[in-house]
Amino acid sequence: MCGVTGYLGQRAAAPILLDSLKRLEYRGYDSCGLVVLNDGGVALRRSVEPLDRFRTVILSENLPGTVGLAHTRWATHGVADALNAHPHSSCDGTILAVHNGVLENGDELRATLIRQGHRFTSDTDSETIPHLVEQSLREGQTMDAAFAALPRRLVGSYAVLLVHAKTDAIYALRRDSPLVIGVGDNEYFPASDIPSFLPLTSRVVYITQDEPLVIDRTGIHRIRQHSPAGGREPLDRLPVILDQNVTSLSKDSFEHYMLKEILEQASTLERLIEVPPEPLAKARALLQKASSIKLIGAGTSYHACLFGEHAFGVGAGLDVEACVSSEFEFRASLLRPGAVVVALSQSGETADTIHAVRSAQGRGAKVISVTNSEMSTLAQMSDLVIPLRSGPELAVAATKSYTSQLAVLLLLDQELAPWAVTDVRSLWKARDSILNLTSTAARAHIAELAHELAVRPEVFLMGRGPHYVTALEAALKLKEVAGLRAEAFHGGEMKHGPLALIEEGAPVVMFYDRAGMTRTEIAASELIARGALVFTVGEQRLRSSHLHVRADDAGKATPIPQIIPLQLLSYEIAKIRGRDPDHPRNLAKSVTVI
Numbered sequence: 235m236c237g238v239t240g241y242l243g244q245r246a247a248a249p250i251l252l253d254s255l256k257r258l259e260y261r262g263y264d265s266c267g268l269v270v271l272n273d274g275g276v277a278l279r280r281s282v283e284p285l286d287r288f289r290t291v292i293l294s295e296n297l298p299g300t301v302g303l304a305h306t307r308w309a310t311h312g313v314a315d316a317l318n319a320h321p322h323s324s325c326d327g328t329i330l331a332v333h334n335g336v337l338e339n340g341d342e343l344r345a346t347l348i349r350q351g352h353r354f355t356s357d358t359d360s361e362t363i364p365h366l367v368e369q370s371l372r373e374g375q376t377m378d379a380a381f382a383a384l385p386r387r388l389v390g391s392y393a394v395l396l397v398h399a400k401t402d403a404i405y406a407l408r409r410d411s412p413l414v415i416g417v418g419d420n421e422y423f424p425a426s427d428i429p430s431f432l433p434l435t436s437r438v439v440y441i442t443q444d445e446p447l448v449i450d451r452t453g454i455h456r457i458r459q460h461s462p463a464g465g466r467e468p469l470d471r472l473p474v475i476l477d478q479n480v481t482s483l484s485k486d487s488f489e490h491y492m493l494k495e496i497l498e499q500a501s502t503l504e505r506l507i508e509v510p511p512e513p514l515a516k517a518r519a520l521l522q523k524a525s526s527i528k529l530i531g532a533g534t535s536y537h538a539c540l541f542g543e544h545a546f547g548v549g550a551g552l553d554v555e556a557c558v559s560s561e562f563e564f565r566a567s568l569l570r571p572g573a574v575v576v577a578l579s580q581s582g583e584t585a586d587t588i589h590a591v592r593s594a595q596g597r598g599a600k601v602i603s604v605t606n607s608e609m610s611t612l613a614q615m616s617d618l619v620i621p622l623r624s625g626p627e628l629a630v631a632a633t634k635s636y637t638s639q640l641a642v643l644l645l646l647d648q649e650l651a652p653w654a655v656t657d658v659r660s661l662w663k664a665r666d667s668i669l670n671l672t673s674t675a676a677r678a679h680i681a682e683l684a685h686e687l688a689v690r691p692e693v694f695l696m697g698r699g700p701h702y703v704t705a706l707e708a709a710l711k712l713k714e715v716a717g718l719r720a721e722a723f724h725g726g727e728m729k730h731g732p733l734a735l736i737e738e739g740a741p742v743v744m745f746y747d748r749a750g751m752t753r754t755e756i757a758a759s760e761l762i763a764r765g766a767l768v769f770t771v772g773e774q775r776l777r778s779s780h781l782h783v784r785a786d787d788a789g790k791a792t793p794i795p796q797i798i799p800l801q802l803l804s805y806e807i808a809k810i811r812g813r814d815p816d817h818p819r820n821l822a823k824s825v826t827v828i
């Protein structure tokens with residue numbers, strides 16, 4: 235949710251910042267802006283135009299200056315317009331800041347600052363930050379002291395980068411919002427996330443909570459907050475060397491990240507099966523002792539939790555329940571002593587999930603996180619981290635991270651009940667089935683189906699047991715990516731209400747495995763009798779299928795291949811309907827606000 239980035243080095247800052255913004259666009263894309271410092275002067279540019287257009291305009295200006303900040307926004311306070319776009323500045327225009335997060339005391343701070351004579355030009359909570367620093371300077375504090383006072387003044391979450399026109403430096407601070415610093419040769423790339431600078435350096439310094447830092451030509455320094463003498467000390471933390479490579483961030487020859495990421499799933503799955511994440515064994519020890527297990531996640535990750543409820547821990551007789559992160563507070567009081575929380579999150583930065591985990595920890599629960607980002611806030615809070623190792627997922631809609639989450643749950647299940655020996659075998663079958671489903675012929679067939687569905691006002695999806703989870707996840711993809719009204723139902727529930735919605739030509743997509751064919755065939759006849767058009771995803775075609783996509787059974791792992799055609803379908807429909815599959819309207823990949 236919002237991406238912040240900065241540059242301090244020897245090169246012109248503007249082109250580097252613009253490229254970084256492009257790589258952070260998945261975090262929000264309502265508006266964007268940048269500031270470049272040059273000899274005490276400030277070039278501030280903000281826009282609601284798409285980033286590509288903004289980039290062309292700024293590049294044509296050839297802005298001089300080797301220090302700057304930039305921001306891509308997902309609006310929380312105030313509409314998406316140029317005035318609300320970041321960077322925000324102080325009254326005198328010399329202090330500029332970019333912010334990701336939500337300031338809970340933003341209104342209060344704004345009222346106090348207005349009483350002190352400050353003028354605001356936006357509706358954002360973020361604008362209070364440069365004014366707060368300006369106020370401290372007016373009161374005679376040094377720039378370092380003014381910045382280091384922020385954690386005492388701000389309530390809420392923030393990743394802040396701030397510059398002063400007369401200071402050749404970037405100030406950085408975070409609480410509950412991600413912020414890291416890429417370190418090159420005498421150049422620094424502070425940013426919300428690693429992809430922002432990955433093509434430029436693979437060395438990264440992680441920033442801890444409420445640690446005010448200043449980056450200048452001599453390095454990264456920590457500002458002493460509590461010493462009366464003030465001052466700075468060099469940050470003694472060594473950069474971590476990343477093993478991700480630049481190619482994993484490129485679109486290669488694909489038109490969109492979403493397609494690239496869908497097609498990567500046979501290999502992400504294969505990697506997990508061949509080299510299972512090491513912490514699985516440690517997780518077994520924790521889970522076997524658990525009085526109960528709560529699987530927590532948001533969005534697609536919640537759907538993975540629902541799959542877990544069906545597929546995970548059953549053989550070992552464990553009490554497993556899935557909870558939506560944002561709803562966890564209503565269940566938290568039921569947490570028994572000895573409970574273990576398994577938090578699923580691609581980004582590891584979803585505020586709702588972090589909030590739920592914190593509340594579970596407050597009640598004594600141990601936490602295992604399953605995440606694609608081993609250095610994320612969630613990972614750092616957890617007792618144990620199981621990496622998804624899917625590689626960067628940059629399209630906003632989750633695809634490969636979902637199937638990796640299902641696979642990790644099955645690998646974990648195998649750890650708990652090794653006598654079953656079915657999970658790993660079923661994962662290999664799932665891999666083979668994905669290969670078939672992503673073949674050129676299969677994709678052409680799905681494109682045909684896309685043309686049929688793209689013109690419908692709504693789509694219904696049905697499944698029983700774990701296949702209901704696939705229906706839910708497929709409906710989410712159709713909504714967010716294709717912009718279609720899509721609703722999922724439990725197979726057996728159609729006759730208890732939803733049938734009233736079925737009229738002539740209503741499309742219903744049904745997911746099933748071999749064992750569930752007979753029941754699905756009955757449900758399909760009931761639907762067809764009322765005019766529905768039945769589309770099917772399973773190993774064998776139903777007698778009544780209007781159009782069928784063959785997805786071979788893979789035992790317990792069947793939901794892994796079965797979601798692939800619906801991911802592809804959502805992608806194709808988005809294109810037919812003129813939507814950008816990588817950037818669905820109003821959404822962001824990493825939702826760091828509650």
Ligand code: G6P
Pocket residue numbers: 532533534535578579580581582583584587630631632821822823824825
């Ligand atoms: C956002 C994204 C979804 C994602 C959800 C949870 O809403 O748009 O695609 O499933 O966050 O994200 P997480 O990183 O916690 O898995």
